[in-house]
Amino acid sequence: xxxxxxxxxxxxxxxxxxxxxxxxxxxxxxxxxxxxxxxxxxxxxxxxxxxxxxxxxxxxxxxxxxxxxxxxxxxxxxxxxxxxxxxxxxxxxxxxxxxxxxxxxxxxxx
Numbered sequence: 001x002x003x004x005x006x007x008x009x010x011x012x013x014x015x016x017x018x019x020x021x022x023x024x025x026x027x028x029x030x031x032x033x034x035x036x037x038x039x040x041x042x043x044x045x046x047x048x049x050x051x052x053x054x055x056x057x058x059x060x061x062x063x064x065x066x067x068x069x070x071x072x073x074x075x076x077x078x079x080x081x082x083x084x085x086x087x088x089x090x091x092x093x094x095x096x097x098x099x100x101x102x103x104x105x106x107x108x109x110x
Contacts, residue, residue: 013027023040025037038099040064040094042095050086051085052086053105054082054104054105056081059076063075063095067091068081076096
């Protein structure tokens with residue numbers, strides 16, 4: 001999909017994601033990792049379960065908290081979150097629509 005490198009603007013990612021109508025839209029998959037956009041509306045419940053891959057989240061927009069194995073930390077635009085594989089986690093207390101870039105390493109399989 002991106003053997004020689006690729007660039008996606010935030011606007012392009014938003015438009016592509018909006019067109020899918022899904023909470024998560026994968027935009028990149030290579031041998032070492034995969035990445036996509038994940039969105040949750042204000043007040044929504046995040047129903048994700050632990051993954052078999054390490055994850056990095058970059059909050060592109062919104063305000064919430066992330067709960068990782070029972071510990072809560074506030075997140076907002078610009079926040080970076082790391083979650084090791086197999087660890088229970090979710091976004092909670094979403095007070096402003098949340099838009100997150102998610103990177104899985106290795107590529108997501110769950």
